[in-house]
Amino acid sequence: MTESKPHPDTLTGSKVLANIRMTFILLAVFILVLLSLLLRLVFTLLPKHLFLRFNVRFVIHPFSRLLMRIVGVKLEVHGNIPSSRHLIVSNHQGILDSLLHMAISPCMVISNALIRNMKVIGAVMELLGFVFVDRSRRKSIVELLQPATSMMTQSKVNMGFFPEGKSGDGIELLPFHSPFFKIAIDSNAGIQPLAFRWTHANGHAVSPAQRMTFTYLVKYGSIVQHLSNLLGLRQKVLVVKVLNPISAHEIAENNWTRKEVSQRSEDLIREAMADDSSW
Numbered sequence: 659m660t661e662s663k664p665h666p667d668t669l670t671g672s673k674v675l676a677n678i679r680m681t682f683i684l685l686a687v688f689i690l691v692l693l694s695l696l697l698r699l700v701f702t703l704l705p706k707h708l709f710l711r712f713n714v715r716f717v718i719h720p721f722s723r724l725l726m727r728i729v730g731v732k733l734e735v736h737g738n739i740p741s742s743r744h745l746i747v748s749n750h751q752g753i754l755d756s757l758l759h760m761a762i763s764p765c766m767v768i769s770n771a772l773i774r775n776m777k778v779i780g781a782v783m784e785l786l787g788f789v790f791v792d793r794s795r796r797k798s799i800v801e802l803l804q805p806a807t808s809m810m811t812q813s814k815v816n817m818g819f820f821p822e823g824k825s826g827d828g829i830e831l832l833p834f835h836s837p838f839f840k841i842a843i844d845s846n847a848g849i850q851p852l853a854f855r856w857t858h859a860n861g862h863a864v865s866p867a868q869r870m871t872f873t874y875l876v877k878y879g880s881i882v883q884h885l886s887n888l889l890g891l892r893q894k895v896l897v898v899k900v901l902n903p904i905s906a907h908e909i910a911e912n913n914w915t916r917k918e919v920s921q922r923s924e925d926l927i928r929e930a931m932a933d934d935s936s937w
Contacts, residue, residue, distance in 0.1 A: 667865070667867040667868050667870055667871070668868070668870060668871045668878070668887070669859050669860060669864070669868055669871045669887075669891055670887065670890075671860075671886070671887045671888065671889065671890020671891040671892075672890040672891075672892075673886065673890055674890075675730075675889065675890045675892070676886045676887070676889035676890035679728055679729060679730065679889040679890075680886075680889060682728045683725060683728055683729070683889075686721060686724060686725055686728060687725075687782070689721075690717060690718075690721045691782060693717050693721075694713055694717055694718075697709060697712060697713050697716075697717060698713075705812070707808075707809060707812035707813040708813075710766065710809065710813045710815070711813045711814060711815055714760075714764045714765065714766055714813070714815045715764040715815065718760055718764070719760060719761070719763070719764045719765070722757055722760035722761035723761045725757060725761070726757060726758070726761045729754065729757075729888070729889060729894075730889070730891065730892065730893050730894055731754070731893075731894050731895075731896050732893055732894065732895045732896070733758075733761065733762065733896055733898065734895060734896070734897045734898065735762055735898045735900065736897070736898065736899050736900060737899065737900025737901070738900060739762055739763040739816075739850060739852075739900050740763070740816070740848065740850055740903065741763060741764055741815075741816070742764070742814045742815055742816060743810070743814055743815075743816070743845075743847045743848065743906075744763075744816050744817075744842075744847055744848045744849065744850040744903065745810075745816070745817055745818070745819070745838075745839070745841060745842040745847055745848070745849050745850065746759050746763065746765055746816050746817065746818035746819075746850050746852060747818070747819060747820070747821050747839075747849060747850070747851055747852070747923050747927070748818075748820065748851065748852035748853065748854060748927065749820075749822065749826060749828075749831055749852075749853060749854065749927055749931060750820035750822045750823075750824065750825050750826060750832075751825055751826055751827070751828045751854075751856070751869070751872050751873050752825055752872045752873050752874055752888075753874055753881070753884070753885060753888075754872070754888070755820060755825075755854075756769070756788070756818070758854065758896065758898070759818035760818075762852075762898060763816050764815045764816060765815065765816040765817065765818045766788065766789045766809070766813070766815060766816070766817045766818070767788050767789065767817070767818045767819065768788070768789050768790075768791055768806060768817065768818070768819040768838060769783065769788045769789070769790055769791075789805075789806050789809060789817065791803065791805075791806055791838075803837070803838065803840055803841055803844070806838075806841050807840075807841050807844045807845050810841055810842075810845040810847060811845040811846075811847075816850070817841065817847075819838050821834035821835055821836075821838065821839070821920060821923065821924065822834060822835070823835050825873050825874060825875075826873065827869060827870055827873055828855065828856065828866075828869030828870070828872060828873060829866055829869060831924070831927060831928045831931055833924070834920045834921070834923065834924040835920070836916045836917045836919075836920035836921075837916065839916040839917075839919045839920045839923070840916040842906070842909065842919065843909060843914075843915075843916060843919065846906045846910075847906055848903050848904060848905045848906045848909075849903065849904040849909075849919060849922075849923055850900070850901075850903045850904075851901040851902075851903070851904070851923045851926045851927050851930075852898055852899065852900060852901065852927070853898070853899045853901060853926075853927045853930035853931050854896055854897065854898045854899070855869075855896075855897050855931070855937050856869055856871075856872050856894060856895070856896055856897075857895045857896070857897050857937060858893070858894065858895035859871065859891045859892070859893075859894045859895070860891055860892045861892060861893075871887070871888070871891075872888065897937055899930050899936070901926045901927065901930055902926065904919065904922055904923065
């Protein structure tokens with residue numbers, strides 16, 4: 659059995675710094691979970707969507723921003739993101755992307771229901787504002803997405819997902835999958851496309867090849883090794899472009915289908931990523 663080797667262009671982080679950051683991350687997550695549990699007790703007799711609204715806005719969002727700082731990420735956000743009732747979509751590169759969505763706006767993130775079945779991790783992720791969709795069951799799109807659509811409508815916070823479906827290399831945008839865009843259509847919500855790129859790490863500009871540092875692939879080692887390496891990198895700069903939103907009015911006026919909304923979002927993000935002069 660051959661040992662996995664890191665991608666040849668991967669930037670290397672400090673193990674000591676990674677361990678220090680991991681300690682603070684675990685402490686922050688512990689406090690976050692306690693606050694979420696306390697808030698859940700306060701809202702015991704009230705509808706779940708009210709708990710989610712307050713938890714996402716006043717616990718998850720600020721703690722996600724704090725966690726980004728602990729991880730060593732400097733966010734440079736160009737533009738303003740709506741604070742409610744928008745589906746946040748972006749390119750997808752790695753394991754920090756969900757945290758990014760929750761850090762830049764009050765946002766729940768869609769994830770696979772298989773993760774929810776992982777006892778401790780699944781419970782923590784649910785408290786962290788993840789919405790689970792079981793794509794393994796044979797259901798129509800309407801049935802499959804109904805819980806997420808209802809939550810979007812009632813909680814009035816943003817909901818995020820990654821239309822590519824899997825992580826890319828930070829250079830090429832993968833084709834978008836359209837099913838989740840139906841959530842915006844059915845809940846009369848807008849779409850907020852984002853494009854992001856890692857631009858600096860360890861005090862230097864990140865080359866196109868070095869962007870692979872932020873993408874996890876099994877053949878280049880375990881996810882634990884990948885995360886440890888990311889935490890060991892000194893300040894990392896993540897530039898986020900907030901693109902022109904697609905309003906609910908625009909979607910209804912043009913009678914766009916989920917595939918047309920998906921294509922419009924993909925075109926906007928692809929164009930922004932291809933414009934190297936603006937990063």
